[in-house]
Amino acid sequence: MPAVAETLETLKSTQEGGYKWGFHTDIEMEFAPKGLNEDIVRFISAKKNEPAWLLEWRLKAFAIWQKMEEPDWAAVNYPKIDYQDAFYYAAPKQKIAPKSLDEVDPELLRTYEKLGIPLREQERLQGIAVDAVFDSVSVATSYKERLGKEGVIFCSISEAVHNHPELVRQYLGSVVPQGDNYFAALNSAVFTDGSFVYIPKGVRCPMELSTYFRINAQNTGQFERTLIIAEAGSHVSYLEGCTAPQRDENQLHAAVVELVAMDDATIKYSTVQNWYPGDSEGRGGIYNFVTKRGACRGARSKISWTQVETGSAITWKYPSCILLGDDSVGEFYSVAVTNNRQQADTGTKMWHIGKNTRSTIVSKGISAGQGQNTYRGLVKISPKATGARNFTQCDSLLIGDQCGAHTVPYIENRCMSAKVEHEATTSRIAEDQLFYCRARGLNQEEAVGLIVNGFCREVLKELPMEFAVEAQKLLQISLEGSVG
Amino acid sequence: MLKIENLTAEIDGKQILKGITLEVPAGEVHAIMGPNGSGKSTLSYVLSGREGYEVTGGSATFNGQDILAMEPEDRAATGLFLAFQYPVELPGVGNANFMRTALNAIRRARGEAEVDAMQFLKLSRAKIKALQMSEDMLKRNVNVGFSGGEKKRNEVLQMALLEPKLAILDETDSGLDIDALKIVADGVNAMRGPGFSALVITHYQRLLDHITPDRVHVLMGGRIVKSGGPELAHALEAEGYAKVAA
Numbered sequence A: 001m002p003a004v005a006e007t008l009e010t011l012k013s014t015q016e017g018g019y020k021w022g023f024h025t026d027i028e029m030e031f032a033p034k035g036l037n038e039d040i041v042r043f044i045s046a047k048k049n050e051p052a053w054l055l056e057w058r059l060k061a062f063a064i065w066q067k068m069e070e071p072d073w074a075a076v077n078y079p080k081i082d083y084q085d086a087f088y089y090a091a092p093k094q095k096i097a098p099k100s101l102d103e104v105d106p107e108l109l110r111t112y113e114k115l116g117i118p119l120r121e122q123e124r125l126q127g128i129a130v131d132a133v134f135d136s137v138s139v140a141t142s143y144k145e146r147l148g149k150e151g152v153i154f155c156s157i158s159e160a161v162h163n164h165p166e167l168v169r170q171y172l173g174s175v176v177p178q179g180d181n182y183f184a185a186l187n188s189a190v191f192t193d194g195s196f197v198y199i200p201k202g203v204r205c206p207m208e209l210s211t212y213f214r215i216n217a218q219n220t221g222q223f224e225r226t227l228i229i230a231e232a233g234s235h236v237s238y239l240e241g242c243t244a245p246q247r248d249e250n251q252l253h254a255a256v257v258e259l260v261a262m263d264d265a266t267i268k269y270s271t272v273q274n275w276y277p278g279d280s281e282g283r284g285g286i287y288n289f290v291t292k293r294g295a296c297r298g299a300r301s302k303i304s305w306t307q308v309e310t311g312s313a314i315t316w317k318y319p320s321c322i323l324l325g326d327d328s329v330g331e332f333y334s335v336a337v338t339n340n341r342q343q344a345d346t347g348t349k350m351w352h353i354g355k356n357t358r359s360t361i362v363s364k365g366i367s368a369g370q371g372q373n374t375y376r377g378l379v380k381i382s383p384k385a386t387g388a389r390n391f392t393q394c395d396s397l398l399i400g401d402q403c404g405a406h407t408v409p410y411i412e413n414r415c416m417s418a419k420v421e422h423e424a425t426t427s428r429i430a431e432d433q434l435f436y437c438r439a440r441g442l443n444q445e446e447a448v449g450l451i452v453n454g455f456c457r458e459v460l461k462e463l464p465m466e467f468a469v470e471a472q473k474l475l476q477i478s479l480e481g482s483v484g
Numbered sequence B: 001m002l003k004i005e006n007l008t009a010e011i012d013g014k015q016i017l018k019g020i021t022l023e024v025p026a027g028e029v030h031a032i033m034g035p036n037g038s039g040k041s042t043l044s045y046v047l048s049g050r051e052g053y054e055v056t057g058g059s060a061t062f063n064g065q066d067i068l069a070m071e072p073e074d075r076a077a078t079g080l081f082l083a084f085q086y087p088v089e090l091p092g093v094g095n096a097n098f099m100r101t102a103l104n105a106i107r108r109a110r111g112e113a114e115v116d117a118m119q120f121l122k123l124s125r126a127k128i129k130a131l132q133m134s135e136d137m138l139k140r141n142v143n144v145g146f147s148g149g150e151k152k153r154n155e156v157l158q159m160a161l162l163e164p165k166l167a168i169l170d171e172t173d174s175g176l177d178i179d180a181l182k183i184v185a186d187g188v189n190a191m192r193g194p195g196f197s198a199l200v201i202t203h204y205q206r207l208l209d210h211i212t213p214d215r216v217h218v219l220m221g222g223r224i225v226k227s228g229g230p231e232l233a234h235a236l237e238a239e240g241y242a243k244v245a246a
Helices: A003-016 A038-047 A052-067 A106-114 A144-149 A157-163 A165-171 A182-190 A431-439 A444-455 A465-478 B040-048 B072-078 B095-109 B117-130 B148-162 B178-191 B206-210 B231-239 B241-245
Strands: A029-031 A090-092 A128-134 A137-141 A153-156 A195-199 A208-214 A225-230 A235-243 A250-253 A256-261 A266-273 A285-296 A302-309 A314-317 A320-323 A329-338 A343-352 A358-367 A372-381 A389-398 A404-413 A419-428 B002-011 B014-024 B029-033 B053-062 B080-083 B166-170 B197-202 B215-220 B223-228
Touching (some): A038 A182, A144 A153, A157 A225, A182 A256, A182 A285, A195 A235, A235 A465, A256 A302, A266 A285, A266 A465, A285 A302, A285 A329, A302 A314, A302 A465, A320 A358, A329 A343, A329 A465, A343 A358, A358 A404, A358 A444, A372 A389, A389 A404, A389 A444, A404 A419, A431 A444, A431 B072, A444 B095, B014 B053, B029 B231, B040 B053, B040 B080, B040 B197, B072 B080, B072 B095, B080 B148, B095 B117, B095 B148, B166 B178, B178 B197, B197 B206, B215 B231, B215 B241, B223 B231, B223 B241, B231 B241
Parallel strands (some): A128 A208, A225 A256, A235 A266, A256 A285, A302 A329, A320 A343, A343 A372, B029 B215, B080 B166, B166 B197
Antiparallel strands (some): A029 A090, A128 A137, A153 A195
């Protein structure tokens, strides 16, 4: 969508005070039977024509999951989830897998156009390759050929299972094992699709890679699995965006993302999460229970997470880095917004194992309405991580007097020569700041948007340009009506 | 023209303005002088619409429009500008972005086309040059880490960019050295013309050495106690408020 049209669209949705991504697509779907048991796991695996080893892997995960308890330590409240009352597989009905975009259901293409994600390559904003995941399956990946020339593999994980089984088998679950936690185990058993990225040695990926996740079907969980491998000396920037229709019931989203960076490799992973947050009374919205972790396996490798979390009824998410390689670097830049009845418990883990490893954590929490926002982070420094350094900054901004901000930083330092710094602030949008902006002609909402974007600047500047603009608008829309 | 009639206002139940009547015709610059606590800043906040200042009586119109009934941003759109006594810091907000957002908000409210980043850059550079300021000003965050003088200069720059029809300068001269004072005065003088009027609120005569007012009003105890020509300011400086107002 051209920038101007998009701006108008945004403006319109701001005026209407709605969630503009709340429409749903009428398309013929194929579902697995409702509920979750071993047969469903087999059904999904069979639907995807998977090799035996992967089915085994899934069944093992399912067995582990059955013995696990849903975690309750996060500062979020929600009614108990009935895991039997959901569909674990939903796919647009299509007889054969589309080989090119011309074979993709036009209704699906229209959906993505409506979302501002045209999949047709000639219409794409230049330089971003997109993989689009609709409910349980990936519908299209653009720019495949051009990437192929560089040896970059960018496809859905289902395709990777068939075309690059050795890579998938080697790395799947190597960063987030099946039994890592309750939601990761569930994902390992029933994951349906997601993206796969492989950057060969020494290659700088020629464009931004992007996946767009869309939950459409009712009562369906989305369990995507993303795996990114950056070989020695390679570089990749990956973007992820998400939306869902507006529905009264809650929908579960439990994704797993695994990143592997070898010597001197850099992975930059950016997320703009805008799942449907529920209405002002707290009805509906996505439960976003996500496990994201990156392993800096090589020396001087770097993994950088940037997230802007504006959506979801509940967010439970801790993108983390295992800093194994000497001199490796982990970064976490986060903006989390909770408005109305939204709850977010989010943060990161930085685990320093290699020598001279460094990590930076910048977390900006914004609470409005009756929103509750918790930063939960762990900086863990092993005895051998000599010279390790961490800097953590957690800032909270409160809008109104019924919201809450909480900061729970854990530091486990077992190395004498390591240096750990932590700074935290909590502030309110001051009346004099609002008045100053309004006296210059900005309305209340524009003023809040400007002040909040200023508050988040350190994080937003980490985002690729296209995303930063989108994120700024989202922040403003998410906080609309929160003052005055 | 700004027309204030018998305006009364209070803060937290305490009456501060006790019946102000004042007219500033288009094209004129009027000074309001008065000791601390006389209600000068309250008058500027009431006119620009700050929360917490309750109007209890009287009226204020600008070109016939009842400004007291308007939101602060709508007052700005009709051409009212307040240069703050204590300009506010906006961490993380770039000055250029802030001013362009403000300019476009006002242009939008007036049904005019918005200016894009390139047009704004050109416009702001021209204004900065005319005001003899540094372009550095555009890159910094709004008032963050600015010295007192820089903050006031930033107010004048904003005024020059937004081109108001009526500017209220609330003790813009306080805390300025003589060079900064001259820049501020030049900024106001450059805007003088039939379509611009200003209310210059100040303690001291010295700003009025550089901006010659058409009229001078003395505000004491929430009322205008005396009005006159520019010579009144000199009399105040020489003899003090108490004697002149007596």
